[in-house]
Amino acid sequence: MNSCVDDATSNDADSDVMAQGRKVLHIDCDCFFAAVEMREQPHLKDKPIAIGGESDRRGVIATCNYPARQYGVRSAMATANARRLCPDLILLKGRMALYSQVSAQLMEILRDFSPLIEQVSVDEAYLELQPEQQASEVAREIRERVRNELGITVSVGGAPNKFLAKVASDWNKPDGQKMIPPERVDEFVRVLPVGKISGVGPAFQGRLKAVGIETCGDARGWDLKELVRRFGRSGVLIYQRCRGQDNRVLSMERIRKSVSVERTYAKDLQRQDECLAEIPALYERWQERIARTPWQAEALAPFVKVKFDDFTQTTLADVTELATPEGFGRLLMQALQREDKPVRLLGIGGRFPQVSEQQLSLF
Ligand SMILES: [Mg+2]
Numbered sequence: 001m002n003s004c005v006d007d008a009t010s011n012d013a014d015s016d017v018m019a020q021g022r023k024v025l026h027i028d029c030d031c032f033f034a035a036v037e038m039r040e041q042p043h044l045k046d047k048p049i050a051i052g053g054e055s056d057r058r059g060v061i062a063t064c065n066y067p068a069r070q071y072g073v074r075s076a077m078a079t080a081n082a083r084r085l086c087p088d089l090i091l092l093k094g095r096m097a098l099y100s101q102v103s104a105q106l107m108e109i110l111r112d113f114s115p116l117i118e119q120v121s122v123d124e125a126y127l128e129l130q131p132e133q134q135a136s137e138v139a140r141e142i143r144e145r146v147r148n149e150l151g152i153t154v155s156v157g158g159a160p161n162k163f164l165a166k167v168a169s170d171w172n173k174p175d176g177q178k179m180i181p182p183e184r185v186d187e188f189v190r191v192l193p194v195g196k197i198s199g200v201g202p203a204f205q206g207r208l209k210a211v212g213i214e215t216c217g218d219a220r221g222w223d224l225k226e227l228v229r230r231f232g233r234s235g236v237l238i239y240q241r242c243r244g245q246d247n248r249v250l251s252m253e254r255i256r257k258s259v260s261v262e263r264t265y266a267k268d269l270q271r272q273d274e275c276l277a278e279i280p281a282l283y284e285r286w287q288e289r290i291a292r293t294p295w296q297a298e299a300l301a302p303f304v305k306v307k308f309d310d311f312t313q314t315t316l317a318d319v320t321e322l323a324t325p326e327g328f329g330r331l332l333m334q335a336l337q338r339e340d341k342p343v344r345l346l347g348i349g350g351r352f353p354q355v356s357e358q359q360l361s362l363f
Pocket residue numbers: 028029030031032123124
C-alpha cells in the first residue's frame with residue numbers, strides 16, 4: 001500500500017470535517033467483466049481469465065482478473081500479446097447483456113444512498129452525499145451490499161471533489177476504500193505524481209517532467225500565468241488540480257429528474273394480482289429514497305414501469321394520479337392491460353416538478 005495518509009485516522013475524521021464541504025464518492029468495480037464471469041463460473045476464480053476478442057481476429061483484452069494481471073496481462077492489450085505473456089490464459093467472449101444487467105443492479109444499489117448520481121461508464125459512478133451522511137460509513141455499506149447482492153466487489157474513494165474521489169478509489173484497489181477528508185487534501189496532493197491527474201497522459205507528463213514537474217508539489221512553485229503561457233488551457237488544469245481543486249459538479253444531464261425503484265423477479269409474475277401484491281414493498285423502498293430528497297412524495301408525478309418476459313417494456317405516467325400505493329396500483333393495472341405477458345420487472349417512480357439546476361444543486 002503506497003498510502004501517504006493514515007487510513008484509519010482519515011476515516012474517523014471524515015464525518016466532522018467533510019461536513020464543511022462537499023462529499024463525493026467514486027465507485028469503481030474491480031475488473032468488472034471478469035468479476036461477473038467468476039461469479040457465474042466459480043471454477044474459474046483462481047485461473048487467469050480475460051474477456052476479449054480472439055487473437056486470430058486481432059482482438060484486444062477488455063478486462064482480465066487479478067491472476068491474469070500477475071502475468072502482466074492488461075486491459076487494451078492485444079490478445080496475441082496477452083497469450084504470449086500467459087499461455088494458460090482462458091479467453092472468454094463478453095456477454096454484454098449480462099454485464100449491463102449487473103451494471104443496472106449496481107446503479108440501483110447506489111441510488112439507495114443518494115439521488116445525485118453520475119454514471120460514468122458501465123462499472124463506474126460518482127455519488128454526491130448529503131452533509132449529514134458519513135462518507136466512510138456509506139462506502140462500507142455500498143461495498144457490503146454489492147458483495148452480498150451482486151457477488152462482485154467495488155472500490156470506493158471519498159473526497160471533497162470528483163478529481164480526488166477518483167484518485168482515492170484507485171488507492172486501495174481491489175475491494176478497498178480510501179477517504180481524503182478536506183484537512184488531508186493538501187498533504188495528499190503535494191506528493192501525488194501529476195500522471196494521476198486525469199487529462200495528463202504520458203506525452204503531457206513528459207513535457208511537464210522536462211521543466212521539472214513530476215509531482216503536484218513541484219507544480220505549485222509555478223504561478224498560473226507561467227503555466228498557461230507554457231501549456232495553454234491545460235496549465236489551468238494543472239494549477240487547480242495540484243492544489244486539490246476541482247469545481248466540477250456531477251454531470252447535470254445525467255442526474256435524474258426522477259426517483260424510482262425497480263425489481264427484477266427471479267420467477268416471472270404471471271397474474272395481475274401477483275403484480276399488485278408487489279406494490280407495497282416497492283413503495284416502501286421508494287419512500288426511503290424520497291426521504292433523501294427535498295420533496296414530498298405527494299408532490300411528484302407518479303409513473304410505473306413494466307418489463308415483460310420477452311424484454312419489451314412499457315412505462316405509464318399520469319400527472320393527475322397521486323403517488324400513493326393506491327395510485328401506483330391503478331397505474332399498474334392500466335399498464336398491464338397493454339400486454340398479456342408474464343412480467344419480469346416492476347418499477348415505480350415519481351418525476352420531480354420542473355426544477356432548475358440551481359434548485360437541484362441544493363440537495
Ligand atoms: Mg472498473
